[in-house]
Amino acid sequence: xxQLGESGGGLVxxxxxxxxxxxxxxxxxxxxxxxxxxxxxxxxxxxxxxISGSTKITYYGDSVKGRFTISxxxxxxxxxxxxxxxxxxxxxxxxxxxxxxxxGLFSTNYNYWGQGTQxxxxx
Numbered sequence: 001x002x003q004l005g006e007s008g009g010g011l012v013x014x015x016x017x018x019x020x021x022x023x024x025x026x027x028x029x030x031x032x033x034x035x036x037x038x039x040x041x042x043x044x045x046x047x048x049x050x051i052s053g054s055t056k057i058t059y060y061g062d063s064v065k066g067r068f069t070i071s072x073x074x075x076x077x078x079x080x081x082x083x084x085x086x087x088x089x090x091x092x093x094x095x096x097x098x099x100x101x102x103x104g105l106f107s108t109n110y111n112y113w114g115q116g117t118q119x120x121x122x123x
Contacts, residue, residue, distance in 0.1 A: 002027040002112050004096050009117030012086055020081040020117060022096030030054075030074035033103025035110060036081045038119075039091035047105045048094070049081060059105065063089075086121045093118050 008020040010057060022034065035050035049070040050059045056069050069082040094117050098108035 002098055004098060004112055004114035006094060006096050006114040006117040009094060009119045011120045011122065014121055014123050015086055016086050017084045017119070018080070018086065018119060019076050020094055020096075021118070022079040022081075022082070022114060024077045024098065028074075028076075028077055029079070029098050030077065032098060032100050032108075034072065034096060035077040035096045035103065035105075036070065036079075036094060036096055037107055038090075038094045039116075040092040043092075045095070046092075047107070050103060050105065051079060052103065054100060066103075083119070086119075088121045088123045091119060091121050 003025045005023045012018055031053040031054050036048040037045050038048050039045040047061045048064055049068055051070045051072050067085045072079045096114045098112040099110045108122055
């Protein structure tokens with residue numbers, strides 16, 4: 001079992017930056033896929049970014065490409081999401097998720113989830 005905990009959310013003005021952290025405990029996630037998803041009120045959960053295990057290959061949703069960067073610190077069992085040039089439409093609860101069974105771009109590919117952290121971008 002692995003527990004995931006997100007932090008770093010908050011209120012920021014459009015054009016600003018935030019860095020979210022996803023700290024894993026209970027089991028190492030250094031060799032497995034970890035992803036970030038987000039969900040705005042009344043909308044479906046949306047894929048944001050994913051980083052693979054040992055290869056650290058990254059994937060991004062179209063709406064965040066060029067603005068967000070996912071990275072991982074395996075020594076600290078933590079995955080980060082650096083968010084730059086934030087827009088009001090980035091407002092959502094951001095969740096990190098992990099799986100030990102490959103991983104993909106859909107929420108159903110992941111079976112471990114954090115509690116989420118709120119990001120609010122004001123215009």
